[in-house]
Amino acid sequence: MEIVFIILIAVLYAAGIFMLLRRSMVKLLVGITLLGNGANLLIFLLGNITKGKPPVIDSAAKLFTDIYADPVPQALILTAIVIGFGIQSFAIVLLKRVYVLVNSDDLDDLNTPEEEDI
Structure with a gap:
């Protein structure tokens, strides 16, 4: 079972880094997630x-x-999920506002500075 987690972690890290290297703001947020x-x-x-303990x-x-079962990793993950959800919610609202102002993703x-648009 642990080898499945190791492969899944590697895939998530690889996909996250790949998405961070894209030029889109939405893909950047998905990569961070x-x-x-x-x-x-x-x-x-x-x-x-530890199963069943x-x-x-x-x-x-x-x-x-x-x-x-050690409760510390479970508590850390639960805290990280809540904090991650808050950051993602804030980033989605921020990205929407940037898209409205810049009209691009x-x-x-x-x-680019404003003077180049002339």
Whole structure:
């Protein structure tokens, strides 16, 4: 199962970097989203996936005799998903406003000064 996650992480990173190298603002945002999802999967994979075990340990236990799920990677990923959603929402609104002002989706059109339009 871990090899599937490794391949999926590699595909997400490759697709994200490919999309970042495009000239479109929308493709840039999609690339950032893919990289964020790849990073979330990487944290999940490094957190030692444990099936069917709760992330709670009995307080009376002095020695861990059973496998338990680590709750820290799960909490980090949940936080990253919420923060990523907020950033994506803000970026979509910002990209829409830029498109209305510039009338183009090309990133090179943002760098041209106003005097060149004469």
